[in-house]
Amino acid sequence: MRVAQAGSLESCDALITVREQPEGSGVKISIEGTSKYRFGEHIRKLIEEALSSLGEKDIEVQVQDNGALDPTLRARLETAILRLRRGEGK
Numbered sequence: 681m682r683v684a685q686a687g688s689l690e691s692c693d694a695l696i697t698v699r700e701q702p703e704g705s706g707v708k709i710s711i712e713g714t715s716k717y718r719f720g721e722h723i724r725k726l727i728e729e730a731l732s733s734l735g736e737k738d739i740e741v742q743v744q745d746n747g748a749l750d751p752t753l754r755a756r757l758e759t760a761i762l763r764l765r766r767g768e769g770k
Contacts, residue, residue, distance in 0.1 A: 697741070712743070
């Protein structure tokens, strides 16, 4: 299974790791970090919407959030997926 990531663990950023999943596995999202309890559901919804718009159906996403804004989260996710599809890995 291929893995890729984007971002950092710096304040106001997020580290997003994506893993390919077998066809039919669906989307799996896990969220950790300082914003998990306050904004976890919002982050989950943002990730789900972004994955849908990118056509991703079978992928695992791990988010380590340290207060990143929505555009940063989306950019990190898109970059990680682009790296995954290009085979660039970590």
